[in-house]
Amino acid sequence: MEKPLLYSIIRRPKQWSVIILLDINNLTKSFGGLMAVNDVNLHIGKGEIVGLVGPNGAGKSTLLNLISGMYRPDKGSIVFMGTDITTTPSHKVCKLGITKTFQLVHSFPEMTALENVMVGALFGDPDNGNMNTAKEKAMELLQFVGFSREKIYLPVKNLNLMELKYIQLARALATNPKLILLDEITTGLNPTESQEAVELIKKMRSGGISVLLVEHIMRVIMGVSDRIVVLDYGEKIADGTPEEVTNDEKVIESYFGEKYVF
Numbered sequence: 001m002e003k004p005l006l007y008s009i010i011r012r013p014k015q016w017s018v019i020i021l022l023d024i025n026n027l028t029k030s031f032g033g034l035m036a037v038n039d040v041n042l043h044i045g046k047g048e049i050v051g052l053v054g055p056n057g058a059g060k061s062t063l064l065n066l067i068s069g070m071y072r073p074d075k076g077s078i079v080f081m082g083t084d085i086t087t088t089p090s091h092k093v094c095k096l097g098i099t100k101t102f103q104l105v106h107s108f109p110e111m112t113a114l115e116n117v118m119v120g121a122l123f124g125d126p127d128n129g130n131m132n133t134a135k136e137k138a139m140e141l142l143q144f145v146g147f148s149r150e151k152i153y154l155p156v157k158n159l160n161l162m163e164l165k166y167i168q169l170a171r172a173l174a175t176n177p178k179l180i181l182l183d184e185i186t187t188g189l190n191p192t193e194s195q196e197a198v199e200l201i202k203k204m205r206s207g208g209i210s211v212l213l214v215e216h217i218m219r220v221i222m223g224v225s226d227r228i229v230v231l232d233y234g235e236k237i238a239d240g241t242p243e244e245v246t247n248d249e250k251v252i253e254s255y256f257g258e259k260y261v262f
């Protein structure tokens with residue numbers, strides 16, 4: 001049964017109205033005495049690309065793990081398209097339309113590239129998995145991410161980092177996400193490869209997918225984000241357009257070190 005449309009609509013003066021896809025309130029997670037995510041409020045609008053930045057250990061991956069249901073928060077709430085997913089386990093969060101790639105690439109090393117993506121397609125198929133449809137979809141997505149056709153039948157243990165990242169991305173897309181959480185997909189890639197990744201992120205948005213992107217490479221984050229959120233010691237210290245955030249004194253002090261020049 002279709003859920004009632006509960007997403008709130010924010011009207012901003014002189015701006016278009018934004019349909020809220022993900023709404024996070026007062027989210028908190030600690031590990032022992034360490035506050036990894038501290039009272040964070042954050043929303044992501046439909047069709048938005050939001051960049052999440054901050055120094056090492058700022059809580060970016062933890063926040064993504066909370067959203068994707070891998071961790072349970074100590075406090076706060078996460079609402080996705082009107083459904084409270086604060087304590088929903090990750091496989092169910094994925095079925096609802098949120099998927100995540102990992103900072104350290106995960107794969108099934110003995111399986112081929114195609115099979116690795118088929119896993120996502122089979123999991124994301126509402127009819128519970130037809131092998132032929134999954135294969136077709138996996139082929140299409142490998143092509144979409146620009147994966148070399150000659151390598152689709154190779155075991156992924158023989159592939160390089162860029163190729164593994166593309167497979168991970170294709171597998172995530174195969175689950176039919178409405179929101180994709182990307183944790184440092186360009187880390188370890190050369191400038192040409194990172195630029196290709198930026199183009200892919202833009203293509204995903206054109207395909208109707210919203211994106212929350214963790215990234216350390218400023219050229220990438222500035223080039224692709226509609227909005228940037230900055231975490232520092234688990235707390236959100238800024239949330240605004242790339243221009244607003246790069247002019248923010250607190251952000252310059254805690255993250256950039258000096259003013260970022262576009």
Ligand SMILES: Nc1ncnc2c1ncn2[C@@H]1O[C@H](COP(=O)(O)OP(=O)(O)OP(=O)(O)O)[C@@H](O)[C@H]1O
Pocket residue numbers: 031034036054055056057058059060061062063103
């Ligand atoms: N599972 C865990 N158990 C204990 N501490 C953790 C765990 N996961 C993260 N932490 C700690 O929480 C803090 C935030 O870590 P997190 O990985 O979210 O940071 P990050 O912003 O993603 O950093 P990086 O840029 O280095 O990837 C760090 O101090 C980290 O050591």
Ligand SMILES: [Mg+2]
Pocket residue numbers: 060061062103
């Ligand atoms: Mg991280």
